[in-house]
Amino acid sequence: MPDAAGCWGPEPGADAVVKAAWDALAGVMDPEIPVLSIVDLGIVRAVSADEDGRLSVALTPTYSGCPATGVIVLEAETALARARLDARVSVVIAPPWTTDWISDSGREKLAEVGIVPPPHSGKRSLTAPDEVIACPRCGSEDTRQISRFGSTACKALHACNACLEPFDVFKCH
Amino acid sequence: MSTDLKEALFAYTLRLGDTSLVLGHRLSEWCGHAPELEEDIALTNVALDLVGHARMLLTYAGELEGKGRDEDRLAYRRDVFDYRNHLLVEQPNRDFGHTIVRQFLHDAWAVELYERLCASKDDTLAGIAAKAVKEVRYHVRHSGDWLVRLGDGTEISHAKVADALGRLWPYTGEMFERDEAEQALVAAGIVPDPAGLKAAWSARVEAVLEEATLDRPADGWMQKGGRRGEHSEHLGYLLAEMQFLPRAYPDATW
Numbered sequence: 001m002p003d004a005a006g007c008w009g010p011e012p013g014a015d016a017v018v019k020a021a022w023d024a025l026a027g028v029m030d031p032e033i034p035v036l037s038i039v040d041l042g043i044v045r046a047v048s049a050d051e052d053g054r055l056s057v058a059l060t061p062t063y064s065g066c067p068a069t070g071v072i073v074l075e076a077e078t079a080l081a082r083a084r085l086d087a088r089v090s091v092v093i094a095p096p097w098t099t100d101w102i103s104d105s106g107r108e109k110l111a112e113v114g115i116v117p118p119p120h121s122g123k124r125s126l127t128a129p130d131e132v133i134a135c136p137r138c139g140s141e142d143t144r145q146i147s148r149f150g151s152t153a154c155k156a157l158h159a160c161n162a163c164l165e166p167f168d169v170f171k172c173h
Numbered sequence: 174m175s176t177d178l179k180e181a182l183f184a185y186t187l188r189l190g191d192t193s194l195v196l197g198h199r200l201s202e203w204c205g206h207a208p209e210l211e212e213d214i215a216l217t218n219v220a221l222d223l224v225g226h227a228r229m230l231l232t233y234a235g236e237l238e239g240k241g242r243d244e245d246r247l248a249y250r251r252d253v254f255d256y257r258n259h260l261l262v263e264q265p266n267r268d269f270g271h272t273i274v275r276q277f278l279h280d281a282w283a284v285e286l287y288e289r290l291c292a293s294k295d296d297t298l299a300g301i302a303a304k305a306v307k308e309v310r311y312h313v314r315h316s317g318d319w320l321v322r323l324g325d326g327t328e329i330s331h332a333k334v335a336d337a338l339g340r341l342w343p344y345t346g347e348m349f350e351r352d353e354a355e356q357a358l359v360a361a362g363i364v365p366d367p368a369g370l371k372a373a374w375s376a377r378v379e380a381v382l383e384e385a386t387l388d389r390p391a392d393g394w395m396q397k398g399g400r401r402g403e404h405s406e407h408l409g410y411l412l413a414e415m416q417f418l419p420r421a422y423p424d425a426t427w
Contacts, residue, residue: 063225064221064222064226064228064308065221065222065223065225065226093300093301093304094296094299094304096300096303096304096307098307147212147214147215148311148314148315149214149215149218149315150214153218153222157211171311173307
């Protein structure tokens, strides 16, 4: 889980190479939602170094079939190589990714570009009845769902009945 | 794990992987053809999830088999008789209502199955199930909502989904079959008892059918054979399209 400040990063006292790897990964943007880094998105699951300083980085996909996963792995490898770090990137699926892992700063960045961030699953689950979602543009609570599936696997499409603008909602997952 | 159990788990994982792959491919055929843009996106989103599940399952099946076959080798280099998917999912797309009925009958089964598989004593299978269950719960809401909307819709939409339900019902029996190898997996706590799934699936399906003002067809003659590699003619055409590139250009890479 993100730390108390809602951020992901190295454990206190981590090796310098591990910290450097987190810094490099924080510069890799999600290809489909380029305002979020893969660290903000909570898909960097673990960074560790062996005795020789060789790094292992574990990433997890958001959705099983997310077509961006391959690109994300490639970009993470590129960013680590650019930072002159010797790292092996692997993909893990357990435990499964949840939108609870999106950092607080990530949620703010989503809201800034007009994507309604996901509520914490403790407050609302995927299968619970839909709750009121406020329009990210005008703030009206008079909105409707157009489709459960939006422009990417992780979003649904809604529209505002007041200002008539359509908008994306990050699905609680 | 004993060799017998490993072989049984390979067969089980292959069936599940093939079922996800074939249904994912069927849904992808709607790309550019769905009745509205949002549904075009929705059906292909579901297809992506299913192909994602197939990739995880076939990769694991290849590891269990231990003969060096990876997900691509299993997906692209097997012919009809080596596929182990349910006959339900290879049924060709007819109208949108037919696709929704096929999807709902499958989704309702997949949710019940994956929820139970999360508790599998096999860690890899439990991990795949924990990932997949979150997605199939979303799928069944989508297909269930549409089934209600079409069933409890106009005379025409009702007639179309009622017709599809009658056509597809005989393919649902296969989801609850169990052979000797699976019996051993059930006993070892690796997979849930398919017979136990039936009641939960029926309850889920009946609740939605009632809301959709549709009658549950009677359980009569059930088609079977897909799990043993005996398929309808339709699967060959599907594989011909899906496997064209790797067969024409073996071992090609991007």
